[in-house]
Amino acid sequence: MRASLRRGRRSVLAGAVPVGLVLSVALTWSSTHAAFSASTANPGNSWQTGSVALADNDSNTALFQSAVETGLVPGATKSRCIRLDYTGDVPADIRMYVGTPAGGGATLDSYLVMSVERGQNVTGTTMVAPDCTAGFTQNATRTFLFNTRQANDPLADQAATLTALRTRADYTTGLSLGTPVAPGTSLTLRISYLVKDDNNAQRSRSDATITWEARNT
Template structure:
């Protein structure tokens, strides 16, 4: 009897320690879960960029072609071609026109070709603008010629710009002719490009070619 009591106490202590630990953990877990809480969320966030979209009605065909215009000579009446520019981007845009020089192209006739760029009234997306200007183009009440700069070959008459000056002074977007500086989405513009040949013997047997480019950039 004298030796059994200590072993009993040790056994009781060994059992009591784990039970106490489990009880302590249970109380701690319970106190961790027993709390008020609230949350809020804002779902469905998304981002979308705007667009700048510009097209024209010429369907890939050149407005002017030597084969259809035949050989030019002094005394012929001015010849015009018309085009519709379609702006369907979602952002307001600044649209400009410039004259490019294709690789290896001729420019010898440039100083003798008198050329003007005129903006007509805006139309709808379904308006047919004929390339020969027979339908679809209506001048503004006061004719709107886009190249308003003063050039040495035409100090006062806006319709007397030459292709040489258009090519030299409006060769890229930065120096481009302003067609519409604040174009709203779904705007359909009309342009008429007219040329005539100077009565100058130096224009004989000469040729020129050019690329007309219209470029749109979104405004701030």
């Protein structure tokens, strides 16, 4: 009986070894060849922001200066021209707004009829004379951004005064120069004033900061 049991155990053990080897090989094969694979990649990703850049051809000096615009009398009028160069690399909306410098006056505001006119675009090297004698060419259909005519025109809107223009006090309320401009655009503007024939305008003075601001669209 005992000999028979010993022979049975040897048979079981002998049979278990090959089975164990088969399972071991199967597990090894399964672990090393468990899945198919494939991959793809998108190398070289990068990001670059655009820029907004605006300059003018008068080196940030005043268009109208009290040393010149002094002793004004009813009917006094003048126009000043400027070139704005947009050199950013994304389209931008440009607006004009008017502020009051610290300690500045505003008592002449309601007696100054104002107009802002956009002329034809030019190149960035075009000389636009501050006194408008060169470089500014009005459009075939004149483009007034403020007022309906030039300030010294008898038919100009007399309500379009510096008081009204000064309500354009920041970019949000600013005077739009038109549709957004493309990079490399140089615009020309003509700003004019006329002193009203009103006796109350005596001994009055106004000061203003004119700002041109571009923001990408």
